[in-house]
Amino acid sequence: MDRPGFAASLVAGGVAGASVDLILFPLDTIKTRLQSPQGFKKAGGFRGIYAGVLSAAIGSFPNAAAFFITYENVKWLLHTDSSSYLKPMKHMLAASSGEVVACLIRVPVEVVKQRAQVSASSRTFHIFTNILYQEGIPGLYRGYASTVLREIPFSLVQFPLWESLKALWSWRQDHVVDSWQSAVCGAFAGGFAAAITTPLDVAKTRIMLAKIIRGCLPSDGSDQSGRFHLSRCL
Numbered sequence: 001m002d003r004p005g006f007a008a009s010l011v012a013g014g015v016a017g018a019s020v021d022l023i024l025f026p027l028d029t030i031k032t033r034l035q036s037p038q039g040f041k042k043a044g045g046f047r048g049i050y051a052g053v054l055s056a057a058i059g060s061f062p063n064a065a066a067f068f069i070t071y072e073n074v075k076w077l078l079h080t081d082s083s084s085y086l087k088p089m090k091h092m093l094a095a096s097s098g099e100v101v102a103c104l105i106r107v108p109v110e111v112v113k114q115r116a117q118v119s120a121s122s123r124t125f126h127i128f129t130n131i132l133y134q135e136g137i138p139g140l141y142r143g144y145a146s147t148v149l150r151e152i153p154f155s156l157v158q159f160p161l162w163e164s165l166k167a168l169w170s171w172r173q174d175h176v177v178d179s180w181q182s183a184v185c186g187a188f189a190g191g192f193a194a195a196i197t198t199p200l201d202v203a204k205t206r207i208m209l210a211k212i213i214r215g216c217l218p219s220d221g222s223d224q225s226g227r228f229h230l231s232r233c234l
Helices: 006-023 025-035 053-077 084-117 124-135 144-173 179-215
Strands: none
Touching (some): 006 053, 025 053, 053 084, 053 124, 084 124, 084 144
């Protein structure tokens, strides 16, 4: 097994992650608002579903690249010619390592993005600077532990299942799966993992939003002029 190239893992992982995050961003906004303690309507409903997209655009590439560089290299380091029953364990360890590293980038991006998603009238940069001013660097890592505790179980389910489905499909058709087949396997594995870890995702979202929800007055975060006052919520 050849060692994966740094550049290949960086570019492939970064482009894939950024593409998925940006294409599915409106769905992510709706999910965040559904999970918010404010409730879907007060958190913005269907208005401004691209709120916070700037933070996602900036953070998606390095986040995904960090994960896949770590994932592929840990898989390479753990490579053995032993029985196939050890392969799921290798994929679990590689995915867990990737998540711990990627969360160093992902958590600050998520904190800013999710606060923007429930505060659609505030600019991303304004939210970022207010977090630094009010909470400092630790504020950007609010929910780091809960994020890791959500992402690791997600990856422990998703990646071994993805690799197993690809191996099974390859065996059935007598050649390596095509890109679209790998995507189908990934979609099924990701959907299954997401369904199982949704309670952990809700907990992570509410921890990240705890500061903004607790400090908001009035409940919709606006005054009579309709402008959102971030200083009340951060």
